[in-house]
Amino acid sequence: MSDRLWFNGEMLDRAQVHVDPSDRGLLLGDGVFETMRVQAGRIAHLPRHLARLYAGLEILMIPPPPRAEVEGALYRVIAENTMTEGSLRLTLTRGCGPRGLLPPEGVSPTLLIVPFPPPVARAPDxxxxxxxxxxxxxxxxxxxxxxxxxxxxxxxxxxxxxxxxxxxxxxxxxxxxxxxxxxxxxxxxxxxxxxxxxxxxxxxxxxxxxxxxxxxxxxxxxxxxxxxxxxxxxxxxxxxxxxxxxxxxxxxxxxxxxxxxxxxxxx
Known part of the structure; x- marks a missing residue:
């Protein structure tokens, strides 16, 4: 498996990904995430993961990206990394903003999808x-x-x-x-x-x-x-x-x- 990530609308090598220092996910934990299991090249229970993701975005009042775009990005990461087994970590933050707690109007969310290989051993008791x-x-x-x-x-x-x-x-x-x-x-x-x-x-x-x-x-x-x-x-x-x-x-x-x-x- 290679190490290609999805970051804000494009596939990049890991070394090319740079998070803006003003990103509210980095500064304030202002965002949501999902960890999804990849099995036989497919994402297990993807509709359930997306439902929870979008419920979280609604509660946090973060503008939601189109579901079709998110699903397409997830499978693009699987394809470009030739994944059959492993996991994907999707992180979506509110995006960048000025100093302070209150987010600005018209924020542009940050979307990052990272692939991980399967674990080498079963988790311990x-x-x-x-x-x-x-x-x-x-x-x-x-x-x-x-x-x-x-x-x-x-x-x-x-x-x-x-x-x-x-x-x-x-x-x-x-x-x-x-x-x-x-x-x-x-x-x-x-x-x-x-x-x-x-x-x-x-x-x-x-x-x-x-x-x-x-x-x-x-x-x-x-x-x-x-x-x-x-x-x-x-x-x-x-x-x-x-x-x-x-x-x-x-x-x-x-x-x-x-x-x-x-x-x-x-x-």
Whole structure:
């Protein structure tokens, strides 16, 4: 795979891409992103990714580019990099503006699409740590993928400092919301459950696929629900991971649960 990127309407080599120092995505995290899995040269669940992308743009009041242009740019990156497997990271910022918080009128959004090769190995099992960071279930930003991921970054760094490799984020009310970059599922009495969006869970693409297939149901979860679960699994567009410990205590494992989820998402 080569390293050709889409940047503001054209394909460029990585070294040719230069972000303007006044770009609000760089300065303020003013934008959204999507990470999409490429499988057999196609983008998995592209309509769902685009729906979430455009919902985020509407909430942030960023002028949306035409969907056909975005889709065409995504497949142009796949074609020019001769991709069969891997992922695409789409970043869309509000664009450039003067110093200050209020954006100017008539902004021109910045669109960047970067290809990545497939991972060399399956993601490791998750050793969960309950983070001191909280997810604000009342904020509209909890429902979109903004460029400001600092709470999730800090939660993951905290988990590493405490001997884990993944964080569980609770919401302001103390209920389970999600992991640092994944939705969280538990299996109880053979049924897969996941926190609702109203509890601060990001409306993940893999999560939506499983909900539409009726393999998962939404339920409010507390931290006490995890140790008693038959399995705890983390999912996003790229990975399905078993959780094996929570705050240093072993969790029950049911490998067939993760296998069943992987099979459903690959179909």
């Amino acid at each position: 998750a050793h969960l740590v309950t983070s001191r960071m909280r997810r604000d279930e009342n904020s509209p930003l909890s429902r979109i993928k903004t460029l400001n991921y600092l709470p999730n970054i800090l939660a993951l760094m905290e988990a590493r400092q405490r001997g884990g490799n993944e964080a569980v984020l609770l919401n302001i009310a103390g209920r389970v919301a999600e992991a640092s970059a994944s939705n969280l599922l538990i299996q109880r009495d053979g049924m897969l459950l996941t926190p609702p969006v109203t509890d601060g869970a990001l409306p993940g693409v893999a999560r939506s696929v499983l909900l539409d297939m009726r393999l998962v149901r939404e339920r409010t979860l507390t931290l006490a629900d995890l140790p008693g679960a038959e399995a705890v699994v983390l999912i996003n567009s790229m990975t399905v991971r078993e959780a094996v410990t929570l705050d240093g205590v072993a969790l029950r494992r049911e490998p067939s649960t993760a296998a069943r989820i992987r099979a459903a998402l690959a179909s």
